[in-house]
Amino acid sequence: MTRIAPVLTVLAILVGLWYAAVAPMNIRVALDQAQRDGVAVVPDTPVARREAGIVGLLVQNAGVIPATYDLDRPRLPTPGQVGAELWKTTGEMVMNGRAFSKRGLIYHGWITLQSTLFGFALGTALGIIGAVAIVYSRTMEMSLMPWAIISQTIPIVALAPMIIVLSSQVGIEGRGVPKAIISAYLCFFPVLVGMTKGLRAPGPEQLDLLRTYSTPGWQSFLKLRLPTSVPYLFTSLKIGIAAALVGTIVGELPTGAISGLGARILIGDQFGNPLAIWAALFAAAILAGALVTLLGWTQSVVLRRMGMGL
Amino acid sequence: MTNDVVIEAHGLDLTFQTGDGPVHALKGVDLSVEAGEFVSFIGPSGCGKTTFLRVVAALEHPTGGTITVNGMTPDEARRKRAYGYVFQAAGLYPWRTIGGNVRLPLEIMGYSKAEQAERVARVLELVDLAGFEKKFPWQLSGGMQQRASIARALAFDADILLMDEPFGALDEIVRDRLNEELLGLWGRTGKTIGFVTHSIPEAVYLSTKIVVMSPRPGRITDVIDSPLPKERPLDIRDSPEFIEIAHRVREGLRAGHGDEV
Secondary structure (H helix, E strand, O other): OOOHHHHHHHHHHHHHHHHHHHHHHHHHHHHHHHHHOOOOOOOOOHHHHHHOOHHHHHHHOHHHHHHHOOOOOOOOOOHHHHHHHHHHHOHHHHHOOOOOOOOOHHHHHHHHHHHHHHHHHHHHHHHHHHHHHHHHOHHHHHHHHHHHHHHOOOOHHHHHHHHHHHHHHOOOOOOHHHHHHHHHHHHHHHHHHHHHHHHOOOOHHHHHHHHHOOOOHHHHHHHHHHHHHHHHHHHHHHHHHHHHHHHHHHHHOOOOOOOOHHHHHHHHHHOOOHHHHHHHHHHHHHHHHHHHHHHHHHHHHHHHHOOOOO | OOOOEEEEEEEEEEEEEEOOEEEEEEEEEEEEEEOOOEEEEEOOOOOOHHHHHHHHOOOOOOOEEEEEEOOEOHHHHHHOOOEEEEOOOOOOOOOOOHHHHHHHHHHHHOOOHHHHHHHHHHHHHHOOOOOOOOOOHHHOOHHHHHHHHHHHHHOOOOOEEEEEOOOOOOOHHHHHHHHHHHHHHHHHHOOEEEEEEOOHHHHHHHOOEEEEEEOOOOEEEEEEEOOOOOOOOHHHHHOHHHHHHHHHHHHHHHHHHHHHO
16 A cells, blocks of 8 residues: 555656646647637637747636547547547457457557567577677677677668568568567667676686586586576566567558558558557557566566575 | 695796786795695785685696696596585575585586485585575575585585685684584595685684795795694683694794785
């Protein structure tokens, strides 16, 4: 109870700020609408309203303020509207037996999730292999690490269309694989860095101990370096999966994809439907939260089994 | 009493090349250790006591002179499982149980499963940790963890036990108890023990031979053969013989310091 109170307080403040912002953000649109419906508003031309200050508009048209919370195409929807839209495109469709309809977010979320998991697996594998290479070879460290760092400085939005074009050139059909590549591109880096640190975590005394047993290298890897790196790996995986999801959505944005959460955001933008954009954004955030939470649980179970969880 | 020499060093030099010029960690060290002896190495930091132990263990390689362990080079001796090494930190793997930690060298050395289990049980008994096999290291006190690390060094029957300030991080009371237990262990197993410490009472209480060392360059200033009997209750530390040896060690340490000024 004492722990839940602060969490709820912060949540309440955020929602409160959001609601407070809705009226000023939407007042101009609401006034246009009210005038079309025959309500007298001050000032009475759109041009004059564009020049008037927002505070002035709110004060002079207090009667229109309630309407700012109930627009069809608001500049900023209320949390309630976003929630309703989310429900309409997920839960309600499930209740109507159309859970996987292409008009629903479950279908699009599933498309995004598939590419994310594929990219995550690919990126994690590459990151771990790279880390092992770096830890065991000075040459690999000098030749691989700079490229890994440079790769993360290139804006992914610029790179995504090229990856898609090149994929289709080598005969890869569909969007799934190129999206996963983009996702892996963002995801491998945190895994590479975290695993390199984890595999190097054993101290000199621990390595000396294994030398006193004349331990072969592969055994020191399996018995010391790998178990030591597990907590580091999980920390990287949590960052990696969030990055993989961002990668997938970015891969869906500029590329003319028609399914996936990124595509929903793009389509919402093109058709002037802010509610669809916000609902897709929240769906992405909920998906990311669920994936990170799932990894967190796995982490605590694995570490407890290893005797390292406290 | 056998007179087999297990560790023999002649004119041993070890110079580290550092950014600030060469550091003479060991210079002209001559020493021979016989089977079954308990040898303590004592001296201030930088006197080379740990370095000498590491040379015996082939963790460092000398730049001059000769050293043999069981008549072989240190590298060969290590491959023949000549010694077990106990570090200052217990260094148990947190993801392994106490039994799992003691089993570690046995797994690496390829003992059969049955033999592993039998040996783990036997050495845990030896260090008074029977019944803790399934516990994890964090469930044990610092002193118990260090006992487990001693069990790990004993598990594969090396004749020599090298201990680098194993009780340095423990409090006085625990340390006294472990010292007493270590003497008992030494009496029962007949191992040759090389023991690095910077505590004079610890060195005098435990050893049959005390090697006093001094720094810059690291060298031996005195080797004292202890006249104390093999059976040593803790209150032997109040006897005149004990105090006399402790006095001689202190003199040796002071002489080493005097050269430098």
